[in-house]
Amino acid sequence: MPARLQIKSEDCSPLGQLILQYLEEQGISMNHLAELSGIPQPRLRGACFKGTCPTPETLRKMARVIGKHHLELYTLAYKGRIENLPEDTDDSSLDLIMRELFETARELGLTAPKIRPSKAKIHKALLELGFSPENDECA
Incomplete structure (x- = not known):
């Protein structure tokens, strides 16, 4: 049985709550997770708290161990830090879209692309998903 954690859930970011x-x-203990992921325990512990900025490398190492894509962890680590959203955008909508994309990909046995898709491919995919231009009267 792992040692009792001294980190409280209410002190954690969404990433910390997932951890x-x-x-x-x-x-397992935080020490064991740190060993498995190759992340120093103080850095792993620090990544759990609100207001911290774990490095992309820390997120990649953590993702490999817990079986998530590192971009999922990135959205949790930086939740609420995306600026300049349209005024009518729900704060959680981007997070929900990202989670749904990764959950669906996992269910279908798909992995994230190794290189970023072109804008044209992204545009085509968004149209196929039902997005429409803002000035589209038929929407």
């Missing part, structure tokens, strides 16, 4: 949940589900 705490993973520790509990796996029945």
Whole structure:
């Protein structure tokens, strides 16, 4: 049985809450997770708290161990830090879209592309998903 965590969920960012949940589900300690991921324990612990900025490398290492894509962890780590959203955009809508994309990809056995798709491919995919131009009267 792992040692009792001294980090409280209410002090954690969404990423930290995911890490705490993973520790509990796996029945492992933060030290063991740090060993598995190759992240120094103080850095892993620090990544759990609100207002911290884990490095992309930390997120990639963590993602490999917990079985998520590093961009999923990135959206959790930086949730609420995306600026200049349209006024009518719900704060959680981008997060929900990202989570839904990754969940669907996982269910279909798909992995994220190794290189960023072109704007044309992204545009085509968005149209196929039902997005429409703002000035489209038929929407």
